[in-house]
Amino acid sequence: MPDVKEILAQSVTKLLETRQDISRLNLSKLMGVADGTLGRIKYGSGNPNVETVQQIARFFKFEAWQLLVSGFDPLKPPALDTSSSSSSVGTAQPPVTDLRSDEQELLSIFRILNEPERTYLMLNARGYSAAYSATQDGPDIKSKRGAA
Structure with a gap:
């Protein structure tokens, strides 16, 4: 030992x-x-x-x-x-068992980052997610806002 x-x-x-x-x-x-x-x-x-x-x-x-x-x-x-x-x-x-290996790796990396890096990563991920969602065949969120 x-x-x-x-x-x-x-x-x-x-x-x-x-x-x-x-x-x-x-x-x-x-x-x-x-x-x-x-x-x-x-x-x-x-x-x-x-x-x-x-x-x-x-x-x-x-x-x-x-x-x-x-x-x-x-x-x-x-x-x-x-x-x-x-x-x-x-x-x-691993604390979460229902994740794929690449998701688990991403979570592990995220956990070792300091707060500024986490914030930066989250902002970029949210921006990417929003851009990705906007290109998918789904309801146009902007038009719903304008109609209200």
Whole structure:
């Protein structure tokens, strides 16, 4: 069984890789975690307190416990399985099971984005959806507004 420090190091490394657009130093500032602390965690030599792990997890929109699950994948984060009485903490179960794999991937990517990126993505998706709907054979929404 891997050491908890190793698991956390692997998880933090994977999270940092999702934000290659920004340096670790700048990420540490945004997270409110000292760069040296973040570096020690990443390389498995740190001994972070619970608050530090929570800060890192919250920044990436995860729960602290998820970073301590062996094999953590930011695109397929572990979820609590509450469907049975047996404890399945840490099993990588997608929270929504009726999605196709591409939809699940999109949802996973969306969850790791920060709020500005989420807003931007949603605005573009809504614009695309509206444009797509307007080209389909359906009722003309504009004419209904004008008739009212």
